[in-house]
Amino acid sequence: MMLSHPSVLPGPSIPQKRALCQQLGWQQAVCCRARTTVRVSKGAAFASAAPADAPAGAGAATLPNVVRTLKERGLVQDVTSEQIEHLMVSQSVPVYCGFDPTADSLHLGNLLGIIVLSWFQHCGHQPVALLGGATGRVGDPSGRSSERPILTEEKIEGNVKAIGQLLGDILRRNSQQGANTSNGSGSQDGPPLRDVKVVNNLDWFGPMSFLTFLREVGKFARVGTMLSKDSVRTRMESESGISFTEFTYQLLQGYDFVHLCREHGVRVQIGGSDQWGNIIAGTDLARRLLGREGEGEAEEGSQEASSSGAQTCYGLTFPLLVDSEGRKFGKSVDGAIWLSADKLSPYKFYQHLFNVTDADVVKFLKMLTFLPLPEIEALAASMSQPGYVPNTAQRRLAEEVTRFVHGEAGLQQALKTTEALKPGSATQLDVTTLEAVAGDAPSASLGRDAVAGATIADVMVAAKMQPSKGAARKLIKGGGVYMNNQKVTEEMAKVEDKDLVDGRMLLLAAGKKNKMLIRVV
Numbered sequence: 001m002m003l004s005h006p007s008v009l010p011g012p013s014i015p016q017k018r019a020l021c022q023q024l025g026w027q028q029a030v031c032c033r034a035r036t037t038v039r040v041s042k043g044a045a046f047a048s049a050a051p052a053d054a055p056a057g058a059g060a061a062t063l064p065n066v067v068r069t070l071k072e073r074g075l076v077q078d079v080t081s082e083q084i085e086h087l088m089v090s091q092s093v094p095v096y097c098g099f100d101p102t103a104d105s106l107h108l109g110n111l112l113g114i115i116v117l118s119w120f121q122h123c124g125h126q127p128v129a130l131l132g133g134a135t136g137r138v139g140d141p142s143g144r145s146s147e148r149p150i151l152t153e154e155k156i157e158g159n160v161k162a163i164g165q166l167l168g169d170i171l172r173r174n175s176q177q178g179a180n181t182s183n184g185s186g187s188q189d190g191p192p193l194r195d196v197k198v199v200n201n202l203d204w205f206g207p208m209s210f211l212t213f214l215r216e217v218g219k220f221a222r223v224g225t226m227l228s229k230d231s232v233r234t235r236m237e238s239e240s241g242i243s244f245t246e247f248t249y250q251l252l253q254g255y256d257f258v259h260l261c262r263e264h265g266v267r268v269q270i271g272g273s274d275q276w277g278n279i280i281a282g283t284d285l286a287r288r289l290l291g292r293e294g295e296g297e298a299e300e301g302s303q304e305a306s307s308s309g310a311q312t313c314y315g316l317t318f319p320l321l322v323d324s325e326g327r328k329f330g331k332s333v334d335g336a337i338w339l340s341a342d343k344l345s346p347y348k349f350y351q352h353l354f355n356v357t358d359a360d361v362v363k364f365l366k367m368l369t370f371l372p373l374p375e376i377e378a379l380a381a382s383m384s385q386p387g388y389v390p391n392t393a394q395r396r397l398a399e400e401v402t403r404f405v406h407g408e409a410g411l412q413q414a415l416k417t418t419e420a421l422k423p424g425s426a427t428q429l430d431v432t433t434l435e436a437v438a439g440d441a442p443s444a445s446l447g448r449d450a451v452a453g454a455t456i457a458d459v460m461v462a463a464k465m466q467p468s469k470g471a472a473r474k475l476i477k478g479g480g481v482y483m484n485n486q487k488v489t490e491e492m493a494k495v496e497d498k499d500l501v502d503g504r505m506l507l508l509a510a511g512k513k514n515k516m517l518i519r520v521v
Contacts, residue, residue: 063089063191066123067316072373073366075116077273080283080315084268087314088125092194093267095120096260098201098253099167100132100139101159102151105340106166108352109272109321109330111405114167115368116270116318118174122370124191128266129167130256133160133202138249164198166340171196173407197264204259205252217258220288221251221281229277250281257282258289261313268314279315286313321367324359339405346406347436350414353398354391358383361393369400421485421507421515429484431502434517443517451506451520456483456493460508465516475510482509 067085070076087093097113099106106114117127136156151159175193205213226232229250235242257279260266269279290312321329330337337352338344356364362380365371379393403411417436420429444463451459457472460481466472473491475481481488483499484507500506506518 063092063124064122065089066120066125069123070116070119070316070318074363075112075119075318075367077317077319078276078315079317080280084314084316087267088120088123092124092126092191094126094128094197094260094264095268095270096128096130096257096266097270098130098132098135098256099163101136101156101163103336104159104162105338105343106163107330107339108337109328111330111339111368111401112272112318112321113270114170115404116316118171118370120268120270121171121175121193121196124194125268126194126197127171128197128199128260128264129164129171130260131160131164131167131198131200133157133200134205135201135249135252135256136160138245138252160200160202162340164200168196168198170339170405174404199260199264201252201256201259205255213255217251217255217285217289220285221254225284226250226281229281231274231277250278251285253278254282254285257313258286261286261290267312268316270316270318272320273317274320276315276317279317283313283315324357324363329360329364341406341410345417345436346402346410346414347417349405350398350402350411350418353401354394354418356394356397358393361397365393365397365400369397369404371396371400429501429507431505434501434505434507437515438517442515443519445519445521448520451495451518452497452500454495456481456488456495456508457491459495459506459518460510460516463508463516463518465508465510465514480511483507485509 065085066088067076067079095117097117099110099113114129117129121127133156136151136159137153139150175196226247227236232242232247232250235246257266257269269282271279323329337349339349353364362376362383365376365379366373369376379396382388383393399411399415402414406414413432413436417433420433421437446459446462450462454462455469457466457469457476460466460472461469466475472481476488476491476493479487479489483493483495484501495506497503500520504520506520507515508518509515
């Protein structure tokens with residue numbers, strides 16, 4: 001038997017309906033509360049019972065306080081209401097974060113959104129990753145001094161597919177990893193984990209006509225409020241201004257929240273601190289549009305309708321990922337630190353994290369890993385103690401984050417490559433290892449006749465590693481030349497066929513850091 005929400009029952013007045021809601025245990029909130037039993041049955045109503053796909057008992061049991069955990073780890077910038085903590089501990093709800101397809105991979109700066117979603121999952125809530133198949137065609141003006149370049153339809157579709165696969169892989173693979181840290185203490189006990197959901201906003205914006213959007217959504221937006229957003233005001237004051245297309249972005253993102261609330265019971269949106277204006281637009285639109293639905297057409301504009309449910313949808317932002325000097329950590333001098341192994345090898349990803357300074361490593365351990373805080377604090381304390389091995393904290397950071405993004409296999413590849421490239425390492429070099437380091441070391445392509453059978457000094461000159469054979473031999477005599485990580489001791493030593501990895505690659509080093517990858521063509 002399906003129980004109708006009291007707000008759809010005939011007869012009682014609005015105040016009487018609210019009283020009945022409370023008596024029956026229904027939330028008074030109007031966000032997502034529908035006028036038909038069909039909408040309620042889909043789990044999209046704001047009811048005290050858990051959504052249909054929630055684990056048994058999730059609505060009744062007290063859940064870990066995920067908001068407090070995030071605050072303790074420096075992962076909360078702002079919340080729309082402190083009441084979000086009560087919601088998070090009282091019932092299991094879906095939480096979403098949006099990702100626009102501006103590239104065919106996410107980067108390290110996007111990782112915070114994935115990690116915060118994962119924290120919500122480990123504390124008993126459902127993570128919903130929203131792909132901006134529609135909003136990516138418009139472009140978010142937040143943090144931009146000029147309009148984003150327009151991508152082709154084919155490029156956007158390709159990006160959506162790629163980052164959708166990436167998000168699903170990371171979140172699903174880590175569904176169990178870190179569940180024992182749901183309270184931040186490392187306890188093995190935790191709530192049941194809910195499945196990851198990946199959705200694309202083109203699915204609901206695509207079939208919607210412009211007139212329908214204006215009629216059903218646009219009439220609830222207030223231009224004055226939209227103009228007051230920092231991202232809009234900054235662009236309007238700039239020389240290039242802001243286009244109508246970008247101006248409407250916040251309304252599109254706001255309707256995402258409304259749709260997800262209706263259809264999937266989403267109660268919370270998370271995002272970077274630069275998304276605060278867009279998130280506020282979403283909670284405001286939900287209050288106006290869904291509040292009207294909950295109260296009925298006849299009550300539109302009344303004090304009852306406008307004042308109810310103002311805090312039923314929530315927003316939470318996390319700080320942008322920056323280092324101690326205020327620079328974005330998601331980028332390097334060579335460009336973005338991509339999360340996709342196809343764009344950046346696990347080895348290079350690992351190395352970027354390993355090279356974090358002492359001033360930043362503890363902060364990033366708290367923000368980017370699921371290590372219990374007492375363990376991080378103990379590691380931080382050890383850094384100032386005698387006998388501390390340099391980069392121990394950095395190594396732990398690199399291992400934890402690489403495992404989260406690339407899995408155990410990716411981490412092992414990164415560790416193997418790191419070890420293999422140490423001068424004098426006994427680790428056998430293979431093609432995968434050499435390809436992984438190819439972007440970090442200069443490379444040269446030489447004909448087989450110029451390599452096989454030639455002296456190492458000749459190869460170094462041909463590859464422009466040394467200015468002359470005499471200089472190369474002098475370096476060899478001083479013990480400063482390595483071939484495939486093994487020290488060269490003979491000045492006239494030659495490269496033999498067996499020295500070529502897979503018959504086509506050779507790694508030479510002049511000193512410990514000046515490496516050259518020789519490709520035999």
